[in-house]
Amino acid sequence: MATDLRILSIRIDDQGNSVDWTKLQEVIVQKTQRNKIFFKTSHLEKSYSNITLKQRLQPQHQPKKLYSQPPKIGKDKYEDLMSLNESVLPVVRVSEYVDFYKSLPH
Structure with missing residues (x-):
């Protein structure tokens, strides 16, 4: 400071x-x-x-993105997440969240 x-x-x-x-x-x-x-x-x-003290206007530091696109998850992890959505008693029930998990890159 x-x-x-x-x-x-x-x-x-x-x-x-x-x-x-x-x-x-x-x-x-x-x-x-x-x-x-x-x-x-x-x-x-x-x-x-x-x-x-004089107030100096400084541009806010904008961190650069770590990834240019979402990182891919492994096939086993993706299938495990899908089993949470599609079992007889699904753990994730809200359609918005189910859509999110289904859209994960794998």
Whole structure:
């Protein structure tokens, strides 16, 4: 997240003071203000300085498909699934599900 928001590239806080990330003593991130980081460089400071993070629009990472088409199942597995649909007391009774099992590539 820090690299996505480029937090460490920020060198100036909202008050115009320079920020030395190695000297931060206390850091607060509030749920109500997600785009701000509040910090102190000394425990003796009374108030927090803050940095406003810029919202960068990044395209959502779209994973590529693992298979270009559905993988085939073995003949024995297919026949076993069909036996669930076609026995005297079928385990799978809903026609939509039966059609799904019948359409599996084998």
